[in-house]
Amino acid sequence: MSSVTTSPGSATGARLAxxxxxxxxxxxxxVASIDDARLQRQHHPLMSPLVWDLAHIAAYADLWLSRADGAPAPLRPEVFALYDAFEQPRAVRGDLPLLDPTQARAYLQATLERACDAVLTADLGADAPRLHAGGFLWDLLIEHEEQHRExxxxxxxxxPAGWITPERAPLPARSGAADGLADLPxxxxxxxxRTGFAYDNELPAATVELAPFxxxxxxxxxxxxxxxxxxxGYARRSLWTDAGWAWRAEQGIVRPLFWTEDDTAVRRFDRIEELRDDEPVLHVSAHEADAFARWRGARLPTEAEWEHAAALHPTEDPVLGGRTFGPAPTSPGDGTDVRGLIxxxxxWTSTEFTGYPGFAPFPYPxxxxxxxxxxxxxxxxxSWATAPCVARPTFRNWDRPERRQIFAGLRCAESV
Known part of the structure; x- marks a missing residue:
C-alpha cells in the first residue's frame, strides 16, 4: 500500500486514504477478540454472521473500485453474488458457502490496499467523472463500512452474553433529562x-413548508x-395502530428489547446495567413509539420537522462512534433549546421512506x-453506535416499523 505521506496523490486523496x-x-x-467459530455463527435470523459482514465490506469495495474508467479487474468477482445484500436475505446468510475468517481478512486487506492506492492517484477534481469527483467513491466505501460496523x-x-467484553469509553458527565417541549417556528x-458527501436519498435538496410545531x-x-x-401502555388497544397491535400480540411484546423482567435493568452486551430514568429509551419499534406518542397525547415528528429542528438546534458533544456501548443521559440545557438530536x-419519525421530488438513483438503485x-x-x-461521518442532520436511516434490534428511541411532537 502506498505511503500516505510520500504519495504524489492530492491532499484530498491522502485524507481519504x-x-x-x-x-x-x-x-x-x-471483532479482534471473537473466535472464528463465533464469527461464522448466525445466532439470529435478523442479523448476518459477522464473517459475512467482513467479506461483504471487501466485496463491495472490490466491485466499486473496478467500476471506474481504466480501473483494474476485480480481485474476486466470483463472490459478488454471495455478498450481494439485496440478493441474499439475512435469514439465509448463515447457510451460504462463505469465505472463512482468514480468507475474509485477507480480502479486506487486499481491497484496502487497492482503495488507498487508487485514491492517491485518482483525479478527484470537480470535473472528474461523478464517481470520482470530490472523492465520492472513497467516501462511499468509508460510510458503507461504518454503517456495517453499526x-x-x-x-x-x-x-449471547459474553460473546464480547468491550472496553467502554466513559460517558459524558450529564445528569437530568431535558424536560418539556420547545416551540419551533x-x-x-x-x-x-447541499454540500459534502451525501447518499442519493438525501438529494436533491429542497424546500418544504412546515406549520409551527x-x-x-x-x-x-x-x-x-x-x-x-x-x-x-402495552395493554391498551386504543393506543395502537391495527398493525402495531397485531404485531405486539403475536410477539408478546410487553417491554423494550433487552430490559429485564422487573423493568429496572437492561442487558448491554456482557453486562446487566441498572436503567437510569434520565437515559434515552432504546430498542423500541416504531409501533411502540407510535403507541407511546398517543399515550402522551402527541405524535411522532415528520422527518422534515426533525431536520428543521436539527438545523436550529445543533447537538453539542454527541455520543457517537460505537465506543461507549450505551447511551448517555440528556443534558438539561437552558430550558428553551432542543437537546440530543444527534x-x-x-x-423514529412518522415518515414513510420515499424519494424526495426529483430523486435520481446514484450510483445504484x-x-x-x-x-x-x-x-x-x-x-x-x-445512535451511540453510529460513526460521526454518518450522523449528519440530512442522513436518512430506514427500517421496518416492527424492528427493535436497532439502537432506536424517539421524541414526540405536537401540532400548534
Missing part, C-alpha cells in the same frame, strides 16, 4: 444535503417509558430506490 485505514482499524478491533454491533447486542425550510426538548427517557408501562439513539414506498419508516439522528 487515512480515513480508509482508520475505519478498517476500528472494524477489525471490534450493524455488527447490533448483531453482537443480540448475541414553521415556514419554508430547507431539507436535504412543538418538539420534545430531549429524547423520551427510560423513566418516561416506565410511566407508559405502569399506565398499561447521537445516543436513532429517533438498490441502495435506496428499491425500498421506497414499501412501508419502511425513516429514522433520524444516529
Amino acid at each position: 487515512e480515513r480508509l485505514q482508520e475505519t478498517r482499524r476500528r472494524t477489525l478491533a471490534l 450493524t455488527m454491533l447490533q448483531a453482537l447486542a443480540l448475541a 414553521g415556514g419554508v425550510v430547507e431539507i436535504g444535503a 412543538r418538539l420534545d426538548r430531549g429524547p423520551v427517557t427510560a423513566g418516561a417509558w416506565r410511566a407508559f408501562m405502569d399506565d398499561g 447521537g445516543d439513539a436513532w429517533e 438498490e441502495y435506496s430506490e428499491v425500498f421506497f414506498d414499501r412501508g419502511y419508516r425513516v429514522l433520524r439522528g444516529g
Whole structure:
C-alpha cells in the first residue's frame, strides 16, 4: 500500500486514504477478540454472521473500485453474488458457502490496499467523472463500512452474553433529562444535503413548508417509558395502530428489547446495567413509539420537522462512534433549546421512506430506490453506535416499523 505521506496523490486523496485505514482499524478491533467459530455463527435470523459482514465490506469495495474508467479487474468477482445484500436475505446468510475468517481478512486487506492506492492517484477534481469527483467513491466505501460496523454491533447486542467484553469509553458527565417541549417556528425550510458527501436519498435538496410545531426538548427517557408501562401502555388497544397491535400480540411484546423482567435493568452486551430514568429509551419499534406518542397525547415528528429542528438546534458533544456501548443521559440545557438530536439513539419519525421530488438513483438503485414506498419508516439522528461521518442532520436511516434490534428511541411532537 502506498505511503500516505510520500504519495504524489492530492491532499484530498491522502485524507481519504487515512480515513480508509482508520475505519478498517476500528472494524477489525471490534471483532479482534471473537473466535472464528463465533464469527461464522448466525445466532439470529435478523442479523448476518459477522464473517459475512467482513467479506461483504471487501466485496463491495472490490466491485466499486473496478467500476471506474481504466480501473483494474476485480480481485474476486466470483463472490459478488454471495455478498450481494439485496440478493441474499439475512435469514439465509448463515447457510451460504462463505469465505472463512482468514480468507475474509485477507480480502479486506487486499481491497484496502487497492482503495488507498487508487485514491492517491485518482483525479478527484470537480470535473472528474461523478464517481470520482470530490472523492465520492472513497467516501462511499468509508460510510458503507461504518454503517456495517453499526450493524455488527447490533448483531453482537443480540448475541449471547459474553460473546464480547468491550472496553467502554466513559460517558459524558450529564445528569437530568431535558424536560418539556420547545416551540419551533414553521415556514419554508430547507431539507436535504447541499454540500459534502451525501447518499442519493438525501438529494436533491429542497424546500418544504412546515406549520409551527412543538418538539420534545430531549429524547423520551427510560423513566418516561416506565410511566407508559405502569399506565398499561402495552395493554391498551386504543393506543395502537391495527398493525402495531397485531404485531405486539403475536410477539408478546410487553417491554423494550433487552430490559429485564422487573423493568429496572437492561442487558448491554456482557453486562446487566441498572436503567437510569434520565437515559434515552432504546430498542423500541416504531409501533411502540407510535403507541407511546398517543399515550402522551402527541405524535411522532415528520422527518422534515426533525431536520428543521436539527438545523436550529445543533447537538453539542454527541455520543457517537460505537465506543461507549450505551447511551448517555440528556443534558438539561437552558430550558428553551432542543437537546440530543444527534447521537445516543436513532429517533423514529412518522415518515414513510420515499424519494424526495426529483430523486435520481446514484450510483445504484438498490441502495435506496428499491425500498421506497414499501412501508419502511425513516429514522433520524444516529445512535451511540453510529460513526460521526454518518450522523449528519440530512442522513436518512430506514427500517421496518416492527424492528427493535436497532439502537432506536424517539421524541414526540405536537401540532400548534
